[in-house]
Amino acid sequence: MYDIASIYQAVSVADAIRALEADPSALVIAGGTDVLIKIREGKLAGCRLVSIHELGEELSGVTQAPNGDIEIGPLTTFRGVTFSKIIRGNIPVLGEATDQAGGPQLRAAGTIGGNVCNGITSADSASTLMALDAVLRVRGPRGEREVPISQWYKGVGKVDLAPYELLVKIVIPRDNYEGYAGHYIKYAQRSAMDIATLGVSCLVKLSGDKKVVEDAALAFGVAGPVPMRATSAEAAVRGLPVEQAVTAIGKAALEDVNPRTSWRASKEFRIQLVEELSGRALAEAARRGGAAI
Amino acid sequence: MMEILSCTVNGKPVEVGVDPRESLADTLRERLGLTSVKKGCEVGECGACTVLVDGTAIDSCIYLAVWAQGKTILTVEGLQNENGELNPIQRAFVEEAAVQCGFCTPGIIMSAVEIVGSGQQYTREELRKLISGHLCRCTGYQNILNAVERAVNEAHKFVGKSTDA
Numbered sequence: 001m002y003d004i005a006s007i008y009q010a011v012s013v014a015d016a017i018r019a020l021e022a023d024p025s026a027l028v029i030a031g032g033t034d035v036l037i038k039i040r041e042g043k044l045a046g047c048r049l050v051s052i053h054e055l056g057e058e059l060s061g062v063t064q065a066p067n068g069d070i071e072i073g074p075l076t077t078f079r080g081v082t083f084s085k086i087i088r089g090n091i092p093v094l095g096e097a098t099d100q101a102g103g104p105q106l107r108a109a110g111t112i113g114g115n116v117c118n119g120i121t122s123a124d125s126a127s128t129l130m131a132l133d134a135v136l137r138v139r140g141p142r143g144e145r146e147v148p149i150s151q152w153y154k155g156v157g158k159v160d161l162a163p164y165e166l167l168v169k170i171v172i173p174r175d176n177y178e179g180y181a182g183h184y185i186k187y188a189q190r191s192a193m194d195i196a197t198l199g200v201s202c203l204v205k206l207s208g209d210k211k212v213v214e215d216a217a218l219a220f221g222v223a224g225p226v227p228m229r230a231t232s233a234e235a236a237v238r239g240l241p242v243e244q245a246v247t248a249i250g251k252a253a254l255e256d257v258n259p260r261t262s263w264r265a266s267k268e269f270r271i272q273l274v275e276e277l278s279g280r281a282l283a284e285a286a287r288r289g290g291a292a293i
Numbered sequence: 294m295m296e297i298l299s300c301t302v303n304g305k306p307v308e309v310g311v312d313p314r315e316s317l318a319d320t321l322r323e324r325l326g327l328t329s330v331k332k333g334c335e336v337g338e339c340g341a342c343t344v345l346v347d348g349t350a351i352d353s354c355i356y357l358a359v360w361a362q363g364k365t366i367l368t369v370e371g372l373q374n375e376n377g378e379l380n381p382i383q384r385a386f387v388e389e390a391a392v393q394c395g396f397c398t399p400g401i402i403m404s405a406v407e408i409v410g411s412g413q414q415y416t417r418e419e420l421r422k423l424i425s426g427h428l429c430r431c432t433g434y435q436n437i438l439n440a441v442e443r444a445v446n447e448a449h450k451f452v453g454k455s456t457d458a
Contacts, residue, residue: 051357105337
């Protein structure tokens with residue numbers, strides 16, 4: 001038995017927002033793979049919950065808008081993202097990232113919306129969504145607003161979401177994925193059922209002859225208190241031949257990150273991972289984009 | 294406070310009173326007596342409580358019972374045929390000596406049911422990943438992989454084993 005004071009099962013998004021407005025201290029539970037575990041650990045013991053678990057019709061699924069933007073319902077499971085034809089065909093790196101969270105059963109229950117709303121730096125989808133400059137569409141009692149993911153994270157476990165708001169869409173603008181190839185590397189102690197020691201996602205757009213990095217996006221999880229972009233590393237490799245970029249990106253990324261020591265790994269080791277894995281992620285992304293490297 | 298949960302369990306319609314705070318694992322074990330559903334870690338890490346909900350393998354310890362309203366649940370108790378004979382997947386676990394203490398076995402068998410039911414062939418490495426949500430402290434996993442591989446191959450009438458073990 002979970003130590004839950006009350007649970008309200010919302011029947012629609014509007015109903016969930018009403019319930020959250022009536023009880024602003026209530027927590028949203030979606031897939032349950034984070035919230036229930038925190039309750040079991042005692043961290044959220046005695047909480048009141050608003051369940052959106054059964055709102056799949058309104059909040060689940062991946063679609064492509066007429067303008068080419070890809071819209072992901074936040075209640076789409078990790079598995080739903082990985083196996084979506086739209087994701088596989090357009091942003092395979094995102095499906096690759098969601099395929100590395102937990103294990104198969106967790107990926108069938110945990111949701112991508114929960115992964116970005118819990119504000120955790122190690123969230124497997126977060127660094128790729130950062131690299132893609134995703135836009136988070138949030139609905140509250142007074143309508144919708146859009147938050148660029150660069151403004152979303154406010155601190156450890158804190159995101160730009162009022163108590164009575166729900167994330168209703170994760171939008172990947174067409175310009176942010178079209179023409180880019182990507183690669184996500186999760187460094188962890190085990191290949192499954194583990195939390196990232198460091199996560200690196202790299203997107204790259206190559207020149208027509210596939211020899212030069214026209215644009216790159218590099219983002220990290222666990223390289224700071226929240227998922228982050230490495231903007232100076234991106235600037236440092238723009239316009240460089242691919243091989244030079246692969247060599248240069250890791251050192252440049254050290255300017256951007258601020259990892260800490262935790263029981264999982266030391267700050268020094270994480271810095272080593274940032275330097276080494278950035279180059280590997282860029283090299284693989286470029287290879288997928290057609291570079292002969 | 295109790296709620297009525299109406300769902301299908303192992304092919305039979307079930308109506309059972311549940312506490313909204315209880316996990317599906319609790320309901321299946323304590324109220325329906327389906328003790329193949331094991332409670333190991335109770336935080337979604339060990340996979341011992343794995344059941345199929347609408348055909349998908351999930352950890353029933355981190356799934357609230359009330360979410361199962363109207364859904365179809367399958368546990369190991371629902372696998373045997375009318376004569377009480379073991380299902381081919383269970384037989385594969387026996388044939389390959391994939392069971393030691395047995396605590397992880399029902400959960401892995403349920404993942405195997407989903408894997409076999411997908412109708413696809415998998416490499417050994419893919420199977421490794423597909424059962425990576427289960428912990429076994431006895432076997433070292435080799436015989437479990439052999440069993441899952443055998444079950445998949447038998448379902449597809451494939452002969453022999455892949456060689457990349």
